[in-house]
Amino acid sequence: DTEVTQTPKHLVMGMTNKKSLKCEQHMGHRAMYWYKQKAKKPPELMFVYSYEKLSINESVPSRFSPECPNSSLLNLHLHALQPEDSALYLCASSQERADNNEQFFGPGTRLTVL
Amino acid sequence: QQPVQSPQAVILREGEDAVINCSSSKALYSVHWYRQKHGEAPVFLMILLKGGEQKGHEKISASFNEKKQQSSLYLTASQLSYSGTYFCGTVLLMDTGRRALTFGSGTRLQVQP
Numbered sequence: 001d002t003e004v005t006q007t008p009k010h011l012v013m014g015m016t017n018k019k020s021l022k023c024e025q026h027m028g029h030r031a032m033y034w035y036k037q038k039a040k041k042p043p044e045l046m047f048v049y050s051y052e053k054l055s056i057n058e059s060v061p062s063r064f065s066p067e068c069p070n071s072s073l074l075n076l077h078l079h080a081l082q083p084e085d086s087a088l089y090l091c092a093s094s095q096e097r098a099d100n101n102e103q104f105f106g107p108g109t110r111l112t113v114l
Numbered sequence: 115q116q117p118v119q120s121p122q123a124v125i126l127r128e129g130e131d132a133v134i135n136c137s138s139s140k141a142l143y144s145v146h147w148y149r150q151k152h153g154e155a156p157v158f159l160m161i162l163l164k165g166g167e168q169k170g171h172e173k174i175s176a177s178f179n180e181k182k183q184q185s186s187l188y189l190t191a192s193q194l195s196y197s198g199t200y201f202c203g204t205v206l207l208m209d210t211g212r213r214a215l216t217f218g219s220g221t222r223l224q225v226q227p
Contacts, residue, residue, distance in 0.1 A: 004155075040117075042201050042217035043156065056214055090155060102146070103215065105155035 002105035006091050012112045015081060021109045023074040023091030032074045033103065034066060035090040043090055050072060050096075081113045116138065119218035125227045126192045134221045136202030137184040145185040146203035146215060147176055149196075156201060159187075192225045199223070209221045 004025045013019050023032065023037040031050050035043035048056035049068040057066075063085075065077040074091055086106045118140050124132050136145060144163045148156040160169050160180035162185055170176050174196075176187045191195055202218045 040125050040220075040222075045214050045216070048214060058214070069131050102158040102161060103156075104158070 004091055004093055004104050006089075006106035006109050008109055009107065010110050010112075012114065013078065013081065014114050015083075017081075018079045020078065021076040021089055021091075021111075023076075023106055024072055025093040025106075026072055027057070027093065027104065028071075029093035029095055029104070030071060031094045031096055031101075032068065033092040033094075034074070034076050035092065035105075037088040037090055037108070041070070047076075078111075081111075083113050086111055086113045115206065115220070116216055117142075117145075117202055117218040118149075119200075119202055119221050121221060124223040124224070126223070128194060128225055128227055129134075129191050130225075132189045132192060132221075132223060134187040134189075134202075135184065136186070136198050136218050138204060139183070141182045142185075143182075143205040144207075145176075145178055147187050148201045148203060148217075149198045150201065150220075151198040159200075189223070192223075194225050194227065195214075197225045198224060 007022045033048050034046040036046055037043045045058050046060045047066045052068045063080050067075040088110050090108045091106040092103040094103045117136050122134050130139055139171055146161050147159040150156040162169055165180045165182045168177045173190050178185045199220045199222050201220050203215045206216045
């Protein structure tokens with residue numbers, strides 16, 4: 001299985017809602033990532049988990065809260081988001097940290113904040 | 115610092131060739147190349163680690179110059195399926211003290227019949 005899955009595919013939420021994005025991989029990868037991608041822009045790194053521990057938080061606002069319950073799962077909890085947070089949220093995984101390993105991306109969750 | 119990609123966009127006819135460049139003011143640890151089709155996830159193409167390295171196959175290949183400050187992606191005899199946005203990614207030392215993959219601004223490639 002060489003696939004990263006993400007749910008839901010689409011999410012519309014209000015600024016007062018609490019929602020979660022889910023990501024799963026069964027490739028035995030020990031590094032997992034959350035990226036945010038705006039239209040016609042490159043993916044921007046948000047968080048990196050390495051061996052289930054948060055190793056990088058790229059100055060992301062606290063309204064985004066990551067969680068790595070186990071080596072196969074990665075969640076992104078959303079609370080009190082702003083309309084400018086609307087974007088495609090991509091999850092990725094790699095064998096180890098990103099330095100010289102390819103990243104496998106999931107299809108993304110397209111988030112709209114009203 | 116985000117790597118600089120050029121050109122921003124290119125339109126080709128089937129069978130034509132294209133070159134996409136990715137450069138940095140500092141020597142890079144590695145260069146990754148990804149392609150993203152509209153509405154889809156980025157897909158890994160290749161990684162170059164060594165100065166002077168060339169990798170890939172006849173149709174899609176890449177090079178990494180000796181100083182490791184520039185990489186080029188070569189698309190030969192383009193096909194319709196090559197259309198998409200191409201990103202180079204470089205591993206940079208972040209403010210957190212960790213190294214992480216940072217993507218260039220992307221090159222939108224459109225291959226027309």
